[in-house]
Every structure is written in C-alpha cells, then in structure tokens.
Amino acid sequence: MSVIEQSPIVWSPSEGELTNTQMGRFKTWLEEQGYGPFADYHALHQWSVDDLESFWAKVWDYCGLICETPASKALGKRDMPGAEWFPGMKLNFSANLLRHAEGDHADKEAVVAYCETRPVLRRTYGELKADVGALEAFLRSKGIQKGDRVAGVVTNGYEALAGMLAATSLGAIWSSASPDFGVGAILDRFGQIEPSALIVVNGYGYGGKVLARQEEFAQLIAGLPTLKCVVSVQQLPEAAQITGELVTTWDEAIAYGAGETPSYTPVDPDHPVYILYSSGTTGKPKCIVHGTAGLLINHAKELMLHGDVGPEDRFLYFTTCGWMMWNWQASALLTGAAVITVDGSPGYPSLSFLWDTVAHERVTHFGTSARFIAGCRKAEMAPAETLDLSKLRVVFSTGSPLLPEDYDWVYSQGAPKALLGSIAGGTDICGCFVGSTPLLPVRRGEIQCRFLGVDAVAYGDDGKPVDQGRGELVCRQPMPSMPVAFWDDANGERYREAYFDTFPGVWAHGDFIEFTEHGGAIIYGRSDATLNPGGVRIGTAEIYRQVETEAAIKDSLVVGRQIDGDVEVVLFVVPAEGQELSADLLKQLKARIRTGASPRHVPKHIVQVPDIPYTRSGKKVELAVARLINGSTKADNRDALGNPEALDQIRERLAEENLLPSG
Numbered sequence: 169m170s171v172i173e174q175s176p177i178v179w180s181p182s183e184g185e186l187t188n189t190q191m192g193r194f195k196t197w198l199e200e201q202g203y204g205p206f207a208d209y210h211a212l213h214q215w216s217v218d219d220l221e222s223f224w225a226k227v228w229d230y231c232g233l234i235c236e237t238p239a240s241k242a243l244g245k246r247d248m249p250g251a252e253w254f255p256g257m258k259l260n261f262s263a264n265l266l267r268h269a270e271g272d273h274a275d276k277e278a279v280v281a282y283c284e285t286r287p288v289l290r291r292t293y294g295e296l297k298a299d300v301g302a303l304e305a306f307l308r309s310k311g312i313q314k315g316d317r318v319a320g321v322v323t324n325g326y327e328a329l330a331g332m333l334a335a336t337s338l339g340a341i342w343s344s345a346s347p348d349f350g351v352g353a354i355l356d357r358f359g360q361i362e363p364s365a366l367i368v369v370n371g372y373g374y375g376g377k378v379l380a381r382q383e384e385f386a387q388l389i390a391g392l393p394t395l396k397c398v399v400s401v402q403q404l405p406e407a408a409q410i411t412g413e414l415v416t417t418w419d420e421a422i423a424y425g426a427g428e429t430p431s432y433t434p435v436d437p438d439h440p441v442y443i444l445y446s447s448g449t450t451g452k453p454k455c456i457v458h459g460t461a462g463l464l465i466n467h468a469k470e471l472m473l474h475g476d477v478g479p480e481d482r483f484l485y486f487t488t489c490g491w492m493m494w495n496w497q498a499s500a501l502l503t504g505a506a507v508i509t510v511d512g513s514p515g516y517p518s519l520s521f522l523w524d525t526v527a528h529e530r531v532t533h534f535g536t537s538a539r540f541i542a543g544c545r546k547a548e549m550a551p552a553e554t555l556d557l558s559k560l561r562v563v564f565s566t567g568s569p570l571l572p573e574d575y576d577w578v579y580s581q582g583a584p585k586a587l588l589g590s591i592a593g594g595t596d597i598c599g600c601f602v603g604s605t606p607l608l609p610v611r612r613g614e615i616q617c618r619f620l621g622v623d624a625v626a627y628g629d630d631g632k633p634v635d636q637g638r639g640e641l642v643c644r645q646p647m648p649s650m651p652v653a654f655w656d657d658a659n660g661e662r663y664r665e666a667y668f669d670t671f672p673g674v675w676a677h678g679d680f681i682e683f684t685e686h687g688g689a690i691i692y693g694r695s696d697a698t699l700n701p702g703g704v705r706i707g708t709a710e711i712y713r714q715v716e717t718e719a720a721i722k723d724s725l726v727v728g729r730q731i732d733g734d735v736e737v738v739l740f741v742v743p744a745e746g747q748e749l750s751a752d753l754l755k756q757l758k759a760r761i762r763t764g765a766s767p768r769h770v771p772k773h774i775v776q777v778p779d780i781p782y783t784r785s786g787k788k789v790e791l792a793v794a795r796l797i798n799g800s801t802k803a804d805n806r807d808a809l810g811n812p813e814a815l816d817q818i819r820e821r822l823a824e825e826n827l828l829p830s831g
Contacts, residue, residue: 175611175612175613175614175684175686175688176611176612177609177610177611177612178575178576178579178588178609178610178611178612179579179586179587179588179609179610180609180610181587181606181607181608181609185587185606185607186606186607189476189606189607190472190473190476190478191209191473191474191476191605191606191607192606192607194230194473195212195607197230198212198226201226203215203222203226208607208608209605209607209608209617209687210617210687212607212620213617213618213620213687216620216621217621217622217623217645220242220243220246220621220645220646221241221242221243222242223620223621224242224243224253224465224621224648225241225242227465227468227469227473227620227621228242228254228465228468231465231468231469231472231473232267233259233264233464233465233468233502234259234263234264234267235257235258235259235434235461236258236259236260236434237256237257237258237259237434238256238257239254239255239256239257239437239461240255240256241254241255242254243646246645246646247646248645248646248650248668248673248674248675249650249660249663249664249667249668250660251646251648251650252438253437253438253459253461253462253646253648254437254461254462254465254648255437257436257437257461258434258435258436259434259435259437259460259461259464260336260337260339260432260433260434260435260460261336261435261441261460261463261464262300262333262334262336262337262430262432263337263430263432264464264502265333265498265499265501265502266293266296266297266300266333266430266501267502267504268293268479268501268502268503268504269293269294269296269297273293273479273504274292274293274294274297275292275293275294276292276293276479276504276506277290277291277292277293277506278291278292278293278295278296278501278506278507279291279296279326279329279506279507279509280506280507280508280509280529281325281326281509281511282508282509282510282511282512282525283323283325283372283373283403283510283511283512284372284373284374284375284376284511284512284513284516285371285372285373285378285403285404285405286403286405289325289326291326293504296329296330296333297429297430298426298429299330299334299422300330300333300334300337300430301334301337301425301427301428301429301430302421302422302423302424302425302426302427302428303330303331303334303399303421303422303425304334304335304337304338304425304428304430304431305424305425305428306399306416306421306422306424306425307334307335307338307340307365307397308338309424309425310365310396310397311364311396312335312338312340312364312365312396312397313338313339313340314338314339314340314433314435315339315340315341315439315440316340316341316363316364316365317340317341317342317343317358317361317362317363317364317365317443318331318334318335318340318341318342318343318363318364318365318366318367319342319343319344319345319358319361319363319365319366319367319392320332320342320343320344320345320366320367320368320489321344321345321346321347321349321354321366321367321368321369321385321388322344322346322347322367322368322369322401322489323346323347323369323372323403323488323489323511324487324488324489324494324497324509324510324511325403325509325511326509327367327369327401327418328344328367328489328494328498328509329498329501329507329509331367331399332344332498333430334430335365336441336460337430337431337432337433338431338433339433339434339435339439340364340365341361341440341441341442341443341457342441342442342443343357343358343361343363343442343443343444343445344489344490344494345357345358345489345490346488346489346490346491346784347368347369347371347372347381347385347403348372348374348379348488348784348810349490349784349807350384350807351384351385351387351388351391352807353784353807353808354388355388355391355392356452356453356807356808357445357453357455358388358392359391359392360452360455360655360656361443361455361655362392362394363392363394363395364394364395364396364397365395365396365397365398365399366388366389366392366395366397366398366399367398367399367401367418368385368388368389368398368399368400368401368410369381369385369400369401369402369403369404370382370385370400370401370402370403370404370407370408370409370410371403371404371407372403372404372511372512373403373404373511373512374512374513374516375512375513375515375516376513376516376517378404378407380404380407380408382407382408382409382410382411385410386410386412389410389412389414389415395414396414397414397416398410398412398414398415398416399415399416399417399418399421400415400416400417400418401418402417402418435460436460437459437460437461437462438459438460438461438462438652439459439460440457440458440459440460440652440653441458441459441460441463441464442457442458442463442495442598443455443456443457443458443655444456444458444492444495444595444598445595446595447783447784447785447787447808453808454654454662454666455654455655455656456595456596456598456651456654456655457651457652457653457654457655458598458649458651458652459648459651459652461648462647462648462649462650462652463495463499463598463599463648463649464499464502465648466597466598466599466647466648466649467496467499467502467598467599467649468499468502469619469620469621470496470599470600470603470619471496471499471500471502471503472502472503473605473620474589474600474603474604474605474619474620475533475562475564475589475604476561476562476606477500477503477505477532477533478503478504478505479503479504479505480504480505481503481505481506481532481533482505482506482508482529482530482531482532482533482559483497483500483503483505483506483507483508483531483532483533483535484507484508484509484510484522484525484526484529484531484533484534484535485497485500485533485534485535485536485564486510486514486522486535486536486537486540487535488511488784488785490784490785491595491784491785491786492594492595492598493535493566495598496598496599497509497535500533505532505533508525508529508531510522510525514536514540515543519543519544519547519549520549520551522534522536522540523544523549523551523555523557524555526551526555526557526560527551527555527556527557530559531559531560532559532560532561532562533560533561533562533564534560534562534563534564534583534586535563535564535565535566536563536564536565537565537566537567537568537786538565538566538567538568538569538570538571538574538590539567539568539786541565541570541574541577541578541582542571542574542716544577544581544582545573545574545576545577545581546719546722546744548581549581549582550581551581551582551583552581552582552583552584553581557583557585557586558585560583560585560586561585561586561587562586562587562589562604563578563582563583563586563587563588563589564589564590564591564604565588565589565590565591566590566591566592566593567785567786567787568709568787568788569590569592569690569691569692569693569709569712569713570588570590570613571613571712571713571716571717572612572613572713573717575588575610575612575613576612587604587606587610588604588610589603589604589616590603590604590614590615590616591603591604591615592615592679592689592691594677596650596651596666596667596677597647597649597650597651598649599647599649600619600622601618601619601622601624601641601643601677602615602616602617602618602619602622602624602681602689602691603615603616603617603619604616604617605617608687611684611686611688613690614684614686614688614689614690615688615689615690615691616688617687617688617689618683618687618689621647622643622647623643623644623645624641624642624643624644624683625642625644625683626638626639626640626641626642626681626682626683627639627640627642627671627674627676628640631671631674637682638680638681638682638690638692638705638707639680639681639682640670640671640676640677640678640679640680640681640695641676641677641678641679641680641681641691641695642671642674642675642676642677643674643675643677644674644675647675650667650675651663654666678694678695678696679691679692679693679694679695680692680693680694680695680698680705680707691707691709692706692707692708692709692710693707693708693709693710693712693790694708694790694791696791697727697728697790697791697794699726699727699728699735699737700728700735701728701734701735701736701737701768702734702735702768704768706737706765706768706769708726708727708790710765710769711724711726711737711739711761711765711769711771712724712726713764713765714757714760714761714764714765714769715739715741715757715760715761718756718757718760719744720743720744720747720753720756721741721742721743721744721747721757722742722743722744722745723741723742723779723780724739724740724741724742724780725739725740725780725781725788725789725790725793726738726739726740726771726790727740727790727793727794727797728794729772729773729797729798729827730798736771736772736773737769737770737771737772737773738771738772738773738774738775738797738827739757739771739773739774739775740774740775740776740777740780740793740818740821741757741774741775741776741777742776742777742778742779742780743776748776749774749776754774757774758770758771758774773825773827775821775822775825775827776821777814777817777818777821778814778817779811779813779814779817780814781793781809781810781811781812781814781815781818782809782810782811782814783808783809783810784808784809784810786810789809789815792809792815793815793818796815796818796819796822796828797822797827797828797829798829799828799829
C-alpha cells in the first residue's frame with residue numbers, strides 16, 4: 169500500500185480557521201477587491217501563480233509592509249535567474265521588523281531568551297528598538313556603513329537579533345554562524361565575505377557543559393584582517409571576556425550609543441540583507457546572497473498567511489544561528505509576535521524541556537525538527553497528557569521528511585489540537601516551497617500544499633511535469649526570495665550551475681518529491697542522494713520510513729554503492745541502547761523494508777555503526793558517506809560536520825566489511 173493510499177485526515181480546519189485566520193481573511197479581502205472567487209485554497213494557489221505580479225503586490229499591501237519609495241510594479245524582468253522584484257522601491261529591512269515598536273505595542277514582549285548559561289532575558293519591543301539604535305550608533309562610530317558585512321558568532325538569543333537589526337538598519341549585510349562551529353569552518357564562511365564588524369560570544373553552554381572559546385575566537389579575529397571592530401558578548405558570565413585592540417563589550421557598545429534611534433537607511437530592493445551558506449560538507453560553503461525586499465515579503469507571506477502568526481502570538485522555533493531557520497524565526501518580529509529563543513541542547517535537562525517551555529510561555533507556534541519529534545515518539549513522551557498546551561495552535565517541523573508515525577505521535581501524544589505544519593524549502597531560498605495552510609486538512613504523512621506564489625511541480629528526467637509519481641522538485645516561475653547572487657561570483661556562473669543547469673530557465677531544487685492527488689507533497693530525500701538499484705530510482709526517505717520506526721533502531725543512514733555498473737543499497741544503523749544488530753534483527757529489518765517499501769529497497773549490506781554523521785544544522789550527511797564508499801578523491805570539509813568522528817567510524821566499519829573501493 170502506498171503512502172498516499174494510507175493518508176487519512178488527522179486534523180481539519182474549523183469554520184473559524186477557514187474564515188478568521190490571516191489566510192482566510194486574505195482570501196476574503198481579495199474577493200472583495202474583485203479577484204476570484206476562490207472555491208478553496210487550491211483555487212487561490214492557482215491564481216497566485218497565474219497572476220504572479222498581482223499576487224505579490226497584494227501580499228505587500230495585505231501584510232502592511234513599509235517602504236520609503238514605492239515600487240513601480242511588483243515584478244519587472246521575469247528571467248530566471250535575474251528576476252527583477254519591486255523595481256524602484258526604497259526600503260529598510262529593520263524598519264519592517266520593528267514596525268510594531270511604537271504606541272501601546274512597544275511595551276509588549278518582543279524577545280524572551282532562554283539559554284543554559286544565563287537567566288531568562290525578557291525585552292519589550294521598545295527596549296529592543298532602543299538597543300538597536302544604540303548598537304547601530306556604535307557601529308557607525310567605527311566606520312561601518314551601508315554594504316559592509318557584519319558577522320555574528322552568536323547563540324540563538326537576544327544579542328543575535330539586536331545585532332542583525334542594527335546592521336540591517338544602517339544598510340549593512342548580516343551573516344551569522346553558531347559558536348559550536350570550528351574556527352576553520354567559520355573562516356571558510358566569513359573569510360570569503362570579509363566582514364568589517366564581528367559580534368562574538370566568549371563561549372556557550374550545551375547539554376549541561378560550559379564551553380569557553382576565548383582562545384579559539386581570538387584566532388578567528390586574527391584570521392579576519394578586514395575587521396574594524398569586535399563586540400564581545402558575555403555569554404558565559406563567569407568566564408573571561410574576549411579581549412583585544414578591536415574589542416568592545418556589548419554593554420559598552422550599547423552605552424556608547426544610548427538614546428540614539430535606528431536610522432532605517434533606505435536601500436534598493438535587491439540590496440543584500442543576508443549572506444547564508446551551503447552546508448560545506450563537500451568543500452568550501454557557497455555564500456548565498458539574499459535581497460532585502462524579496463526575503464522580507466516572502467517571510468511575511470510564510471509567517472503571516474501560511475503560519476497565521478500575529479501580534480498576540482508567541483513564537484518559538486528551536487534553531488541555531490548557523491541555520492536558515494534562525495533568519496526565518498527572526499522575521500516573526502515583523503508580525504508583532506513575541507519571539508521565544510532557546511539556546512542549548514533540546515534534550516537538556518530532559519527531552520521534555522522544550523515542551524515545558526512551550527507550556528510555561530503560552531507558546532502559540534512551536535517549531536522544531538522532524539528528528540526531535542521522532543525522538544519524542546521513541547521516548548514515548550506524552551506532553552499533551554501532562555502539560556497545558558491549550559494555547560498551542562501550530563507545530564512546525566522541518567529539516568528532514570516527517571514520518572507518518574510522527575504524525576500519529578503528534579496527534580495522539582504530542583499536540584492533538586494543533587495544525588502540524590511540515591514545511592520544506594532550504595537555505596537557497598531562505599524559505600519554503602511546500603508547507604502548511606490553515607485552510608486545508610492535514611493528512612498523515614503528507615505536506616499539505618504548495619505555498620502561494622510558488623509554481624512547484626515534479627519533473628521527470630525529460631524535463632516535463634510528472635502526472636503521477638515522483639520526480640525532481642522544480643519551480644517554473646521566479647520567487648522573490650531566490651538569491652540575488654552568490655558572493656564573489658561576478659558572472660553568475662556558479663549560481664546558474666547550482667540551480668539552472670539541470671533544466672534551463674527552471675529552478676531545480678535537488679529534492680526528490682511527489683505531489684499527491686490531494687495537492688499535498690511527499691519528499692523522498694535529496695535527489696543527489698537518490699538510489700538507483702537496477703535502474704529504479706528510490707528515495708532515501710522511503711527506507712528511513714521503515715527503519716526508523718523500529719524500536720530497536722536509534723538512527724540510520726542509507727547510501728548507494730556503485731558496483732559492476734549497478735548500485736547496491738548500503739544501510740548503516742545505530743541500534744537503540746541495549747540492542748545489537750543480531751541475525752534476528754537483520755532479518756526483521758529486511759522483512760520490514762521488503763513489505764513496507766519493495767524488494768528493491770532491501771539493502772544489500774546492513775552495517776552497525778556507533779553514530780551517524782550530521783551537519784551542524786542537524787541534517788544527515790548522505791553525500792559525504794556516498795563519496796567515501798564510492799572512492800571519491802574529493803576531500804570532505806570536516807569542520808562543517810557536527811560530529812566528524814562519525815565519518816571516521818563509518819570508514820573503519822566499511823574497511824572491516826571490505827566495502828571500501830580497492831586502491
């Protein structure tokens with residue numbers, strides 16, 4: 169039985185959700201202006217891609233975004249790459265994110281910051297705006313100006329948000345990394361963009377451990393010769409401060425500019441606001457440049473319309489500053505919601521900590537990873553039975569495909585009344601292609617819909633849409649949050665190669681996807697990791713669905729091994745505590761994969777390993793393992809891995825099993 173055939177509805181919108189959510193009101197508002205009528209969400213989506221320019225113009229108006237000079241139109245040139253969004257506009261990103269820092273709302277909470285090393289910090293919108301103005305004044309005093317890069321090695325907390333807002337207020341470009349990155353990995357990123365200012369913590373806490381990093385970050389500062397100033401944050405109150413000729417403490421910087429207000433320097437619509445990075449596991453990370461207007465409006469659409477986040481809401485997305493979900497979370501400020509940040513381990517002091525925080529802070533929107541939800545399921549947690557989650561309306565999940573069994577857990581033990589929004593996109597667009605909407609039911613194992621304004625389909629190898637079944641996820645029309653460029657890619661060659669070489673003029677995202685008869689989507693993993701035994705394409709997620717619901721298996725990773733012109737499926741497993749990969753468990757796994765997927769999915773080799781390698785943003789590193797098993801001579805970037813020792817352990821096990829290429 170296919171996943172689609174076993175997709176019962178597990179949540180349905182009430183009449184209130186259909187009419188009183190922001191998506192429902194947007195639909196009605198459009199109809200009152202003569203658009204539509206729209207029978208349902210799918211009709212609204214069809215209009216949004218048929219009349220792209222009108223749609224994005226109306227999103228700008230409905231979401232109340234602000235600019236100094238209006239655009240002559242929403243969409244000028246439609247080329248991909250090279251689409252021209254909001255030509256003639258002048259705007260400021262920070263001004264939009266702080267637009268609620270006025271009047272009565274100025275006294276409402278803007279940021280509530282939890283971390284393992286400091287007390288909970290609470291700041292209002294008015295206080296946030298004051299600190300942004302003060303920090304911007306300090307940066308200006310050090311010669312930082314429009315177009316300069318301001319980099320942050322920061323934890324997911326208040327200073328990261330205030331630093332980004334101060335930088336973008338003056339028209340500088342923000343780029344961040346998590347402090348658990350190695351110095352080499354940070355230099356691989358920031359060394360390319362040559363920052364003028366650095367905001368850096370003196371260490372961080374994780375899982376109950378305190379990790380001081382003054383010595384390593386002194387090396388980082390020395391390795392960035394373009395720096396004009398460094399602002400140090402005392403993340404570890406008891407540890408030594410970072411010192412040096414360029415260094416000013418956070419408190420000193422805020423005191424210097426006290427009383428100054430943000431300038432909100434106007435910039436062009438495609439002026440860079442963020443530089444994000446590819447994972448960098450197979451080489452130096454690509455520096456992905458996002459434009460101001462495009463990223464702003466896409467986040468407004470995703471958070472306000474699809475997410476239904478508003479001024480009275482409380483938004484918590486567990487992330488780090490090295491992942492695009494931090495940038496997505498930061499944009500929740502434009503809705504007027506309180507942003508609850510959490511830095512540290514999601515499992516410390518216990519796996520219930522995040523759920524406890526959701527209950528205590530009366531969170532309305534909780535975002536996490538599919539991996540965390542699977543961990544809660546395997547631990548047989550039941551937060552819905554022990555905590556008051558009555559305010560929780562939406563649970564977002566991303567990072568990897570969400571298993572059907574994880575839908576079951578959320579709707580039985582996790583958050584039975586919430587909309588479970590599985591969302592999928594990437595760093596490349598700093599947003600989503602597919603995800604959730606309050607206007608449609610949630611079906612077990614399915615992402616609900618294509619996002620508005622996103623002309624996403626599945627392509628076959630012939631470059632034509634697939635009527636049924638799976639294919640490459642592509643986007644046939646421009647989206648405003650597609651990157652404006654890669655850094656230091658003057659002729660755009662690397663940018664075109666990354667997204668437009670596979671199907672000229674069409675964005676190929678690199679995911680293996682199926683669009684269902686309900687208008688939903690199922691992602692089968694990265695297409696560059698797709699397996700091809702006997703010439704049949706198999707998504708890695710299809711095997712994970714079977715293996716990772718076995719109680720005896722803690723984690724797994726699957727790759728293809730090329731041999732004699734064919735491909736063998738190789739599965740690595742980490743048994744649960746107290747378990748071993750016995751002959752009985754081997755037989756059980758193969759039987760489950762054969763029955764739940766197909767005989768072609770059954771691995772040729774199943775290998776027990778101590779750990780699975782992950783990127784620092786929590787994604788399985790399939791490609792690096794595939795290159796290892798197939799004898800690639802390309803060097804992997806170990807600094808990009810959260811646990812590089814796992815790759816060494818896999819290499820050792822492959823050697824023991826005689827699965828490494830000879831020579």
